[in-house]
Amino acid sequence: MKIVVLDGYAMNSGDLSWEDLKKLGELSIYDRTPESKVVERISDSEIVITNKVVIGKEVFEKCKNIKYVGVTATGYNVVDTNLAKELGVIVTNVPAYSTDSVAQLVFSFILEHSQNVSKYAKSVKSGDWVNSKDFSYQKFPIIELAGKNLGIIGFGSIGKKVAEIGNAFGMNVLVNTRTVSKTKLDVNFVSKEEIFKSSDFLTLHCPLNDETKEIANEKNIKFNEKFCNFNKYWKRRAYQ
Amino acid sequence: MKIVVLDGYAMNSGDLSWEDLKKLGELSIYDRTPESKVVERISDSEIVITNKVVIGKEVFEKCKNIKYVGVTATGYNVVDTNLAKELGVIVTNVPAYSTDSVAQLVFSFILEHSQNVSKYAKSVKSGDWVNSKDFSYQKFPIIELAGKNLGIIGFGSIGKKVAEIGNAFGMNVLVNTRTVSKTKLDVNFVSKEEIFKSSDFLTLHCPLNDETKEIANEKNIKFNEKFCNFNKYWKRRAYQ
Known part of the structure; x- marks a missing residue:
């Protein structure tokens, strides 16, 4: 299972550990991802972790393998949740951490x-x-x-x-x-x-x-x- | 009954009324009183109202008529309360206004x-x-x-x-x-x-x-x- 973290620096700038996530699959971590590289970096990943990188219509259309989008923030407006629902993609946010x-x-x-x-x-x-x-x-x-x-x-x-x-x-x-x-x-x-x-x-x-x-x-x-x-x-x- | 307000500006800079106090006696109000003028201004007053003007030993000794010192503040360290007690002078502060x-x-x-x-x-x-x-x-x-x-x-x-x-x-x-x-x-x-x-x-x-x-x-x-x-x-x- 391929897991990609698109903008990990926002959550973990060096004081937290990614080890537990690594145990779950083949993990790629990027500190930041510009819009132009989102599709390329997600590629055929099944799990996408984002903080502020937008996962919209184009991304869902081009990255067909996505099964889960984890938002490491409270606001989930960065994800097209209506389309995700239609496609059966699970989306979670973190409503209580802050x-x-x-x-x-x-x-x-x-x-x-x-x-x-x-x-x-x-x-x-x-x-x-x-x-x-x-x-x-x-x-x-x-x-x-x-x-x-x-x-x-x-x-x-x-x-x-x-x-x-x-x-x-x-x-x-x-x-x-x-x-x-x-x-x-x-x-x-x-x-x-x-x-x-x-x-x-x-x-x-x-x-x-x-x-x-x-x-x-x-x-x-x-x-x-x-x-x-x-x-x-x-x-x-x-x-x- | 003579009433003197020594530093009224601290409490009332123009937005409050002294009228009710005026009804109780012969009222003198000073915006501020330097240490050198405290005794002169209190003179034979029975009631002294202070905010930060110090009412210490010398004042009590020279102004024998004082019966009550009203502190228009919470902290009452400006008054020699031990001496006041000895002399039977009532001292009040305002513990809850602030x-x-x-x-x-x-x-x-x-x-x-x-x-x-x-x-x-x-x-x-x-x-x-x-x-x-x-x-x-x-x-x-x-x-x-x-x-x-x-x-x-x-x-x-x-x-x-x-x-x-x-x-x-x-x-x-x-x-x-x-x-x-x-x-x-x-x-x-x-x-x-x-x-x-x-x-x-x-x-x-x-x-x-x-x-x-x-x-x-x-x-x-x-x-x-x-x-x-x-x-x-x-x-x-x-x-x-």
């Missing part, structure tokens, strides 16, 4: 925006706090997350983790999902329209498909007035 | 360190990601909080809130406190020695007193080996 780190990333972004840590660090280093007349030195707005609306589109393992952390920060968590399920988390399930209208922060944890493609578009993005006014309020302040 | 925002600040710092958002933002803007051969572009270490040890010294309302958020991030929460209490939070109560030895991140939410003064000293700060090794590992990597 739950904690993606949820952490979301709050890193939210807090970078809300707390302005890097701007304050730069300002403090330049002497602004030392020269401030007040102990409570405020140069940039700080937005308290407690009581703010956190919108989450998609309520899989990542969406749920983000909701849990949002709850801990005292945020009101709004969720829009195809599949409303029972949960112990303190969330309100709302419509797509409502989530765009009411969220102070909006984070997407849904598959990329026809329904969700370009969902954060001009029509949908209408963050609430309260938030816009907050920024205007700060611009008027004398702290600058 | 719970959410301080807990938020703690995680802003932890995430700024762990996720390197501002460094990545700068690097991405300069074109590093666009020019990267890999989709999974990694220039600076990213530390996953889940499974890391979060040490909290002090377990009042702020310490508990920090623990709650730490739990949501999947961290192991270690707590050192004088008063061990029952809690629904997932925390381990440990000794001072243990918390310094085992914490990947350490955060202080205790009063500043003789027991806690300069606690984060050379002797106590011994972050664990695992964490030091992590940084060394990253320095060896080829991503730079």
Whole structure:
């Protein structure tokens, strides 16, 4: 059985082992594969492992032996899954490996925006706090997350983790999902329209498909007035 | 009854009202008060409101009318509370006003360190990601909080809130406190020695007193080996 790893570097840059995979068949590993070499490298392999290399119609048509495509990532939009289904090719992704780190990333972004840590660090280093007349030195707005609306589109393992952390920060968590399920988390399930209208922060944890493609578009993005006014309020302040 | 606010700007820079306080007596408000003017401004006032202005031995000795000192902050180390007790002067602080925002600040710092958002933002803007051969572009270490040890010294309302958020991030929460209490939070109560030895991140939410003064000293700060090794590992990597 021939196995080909098309872009192994993304998952294993030298700190993991391919040995177990090697035991299963004749294994070829490429760090990266440009589009022009995909068909040639898969050739008559039965198993294809990809991270971001696209396995679309042309590849399936030219590489007839493919029986399984393993995506070493969560997003599986790189594979034409409709065609794979038609051809009886099994496709798997890894939906849960990144739950904690993606949820952490979301709050890193939210807090970078809300707390302005890097701007304050730069300002403090330049002497602004030392020269401030007040102990409570405020140069940039700080937005308290407690009581703010956190919108989450998609309520899989990542969406749920983000909701849990949002709850801990005292945020009101709004969720829009195809599949409303029972949960112990303190969330309100709302419509797509409502989530765009009411969220102070909006984070997407849904598959990329026809329904969700370009969902954060001009029509949908209408963050609430309260938030816009907050920024205007700060611009008027004398702290600058 | 004479009431004096010594450094009102710290609490009220124009967006709050002093009206309710004015109803209680003859009110004098100063935005800021230098040390040299404290005694003169308090004079024969019975009520003193301070944020960061120090009310020490000399002040109490010269301003005999003081009956109450209100600290418009959580930390009350600006007041000589032992002497106040002796003199029968009531001192209050505001222990809970900042719970959410301080807990938020703690995680802003932890995430700024762990996720390197501002460094990545700068690097991405300069074109590093666009020019990267890999989709999974990694220039600076990213530390996953889940499974890391979060040490909290002090377990009042702020310490508990920090623990709650730490739990949501999947961290192991270690707590050192004088008063061990029952809690629904997932925390381990440990000794001072243990918390310094085992914490990947350490955060202080205790009063500043003789027991806690300069606690984060050379002797106590011994972050664990695992964490030091992590940084060394990253320095060896080829991503730079």
